[in-house]
Amino acid sequence: MPVQNSTQAMIERRNRLLGPAYRLFYEEPVQFVRGEGVWLYDPAGQRYLDAYNNVACVGHSHPRVVEAIAKQAATLNTHTRYLHETILDYAERLLATFPAEIGNIMFTCTGSEANDLALRVARTCTGGTGIVVTQTAYHGVTGALAEISPSLNLPDPTAPHVRLVPAPRPAGDKTGEIFAGHVRAAFEDMKKNGIRPAALLVDTIFSSDGVFADPPGFLAAAVEAAHAAGALFIADEVQPGFGRCGDGLWGFARHKLIPDMVTMGKPMGNGHPIAAMAAKPALLKEFGARSRYFNTFGGNPVSAAAATAVLDVIEQEGLTENAKRAGADLRERLNALRSRHALISDVRGAGLFIGVELRHGDAPATKETARLVNRMRERHVLISAAGPDGNVLKIRPPLVFGTEHADLLVETLDQALREIATT
Known part of the structure; x- marks a missing residue:
């Protein structure tokens, strides 16, 4: 069965069994079968950078x-x-x-x-x-x-x-x-x-x-x-x-x-x-x-x-110190993106809990934020959105997040912002 058909069948089965009150993330929901550190893996073995799930704070499936x-x-x-x-x-x-x-x-x-x-x-x-x-x-x-x-x-x-x-x-x-x-x-x-x-x-x-x-x-x-x-x-x-x-x-x-x-x-x-x-x-x-x-x-x-x-x-493993160090590095990189993308109005947070606010001047960029979250998911990087207007990117990865993961997140975000600016 093609992947898309399989996903749709699972969504329909879920709705039938669990009822309508639950919600799924992303316009195109994703299924995971395995996790390790900052990575989640779908049934095809493709990995996704998890920059959202704070529950697995020391990393997925820590031995x-x-x-x-x-x-x-x-x-x-x-x-x-x-x-x-x-x-x-x-x-x-x-x-x-x-x-x-x-x-x-x-x-x-x-x-x-x-x-x-x-x-x-x-x-x-x-x-x-x-x-x-x-x-x-x-x-x-x-x-x-x-x-x-x-x-x-x-x-x-x-x-x-x-x-x-x-x-x-x-x-x-x-x-x-x-x-x-x-x-x-x-x-x-x-x-x-x-x-x-x-x-x-x-x-x-x-x-x-x-x-x-x-x-x-x-x-x-x-x-x-x-x-x-x-x-x-x-x-x-x-x-x-x-x-x-x-x-x-x-x-x-x-x-x-x-x-x-x-x-x-x-x-x-x-x-x-x-x-x-x-x-x-x-x-x-x-x-x-x-x-x-x-x-x-x-x-x-x-x-x-x-x-x-x-x-x-x-x-x-010094994860509190890593959160401080890696978080400061990630905020610095995101602020560098801010200088290149007018949509980013603010980067804030502490440690590995970061919010990136998107605005058109005084107006919240709500639609663009939703599109950006979904574009990131399409490129196998998981984040979400928050705030009363849904215009703040919420980034809170497992505490084992490091420099190489920041490279991927920021590069993917840069690409997604460029695409949104031209469509």
């Missing part, structure tokens, strides 16, 4: 992680209501990467579960319900999180207890002041409407909003505004965490602040379903006195083994 999963699965996998040392060893090791004030960690299977748990804790400890998030945020797929994830494009994405604030657009030294002003106004509006604040929840790289990382420290003023309103600050590290931003393991570290809670997702297990919520002990003491939490397989022995192996790889 250290695969070995750890297989060894533990062959020994024991059971739920977390039995004692097991591996999860405790991992908890101690992971907590050591946070500020000393964050001393407890609770394990889940997904980032959505971790964020949902953080909201429960925030509401229990503050007595409030009000949540502030950014205008194009994505925080998860549970019912509570869909209400605060406007990027899902639901018919009515927010509930009465939710307030949306603009993402922190670059404004130099004024960035933090402006963003904090929006957060402060949102909490004040809640109170005027009889809603008690509970939390400010942000992805610390503002990924879905279009990737905003600078200047370092700008987020601190917004956190102060949240605390002044009686709310807690939840740092969503599902996307920026585990060394991706190149400055320690956590995105919030760039802002020199201490979150009340930190949430993590599947990158902590290189895609294996393990996630977590870390918190200040006083919060969990209050939460535990009023409630209880149970997650059958959150932090099970196999997941803990996978997560331990990921930390080993990050540390021993």
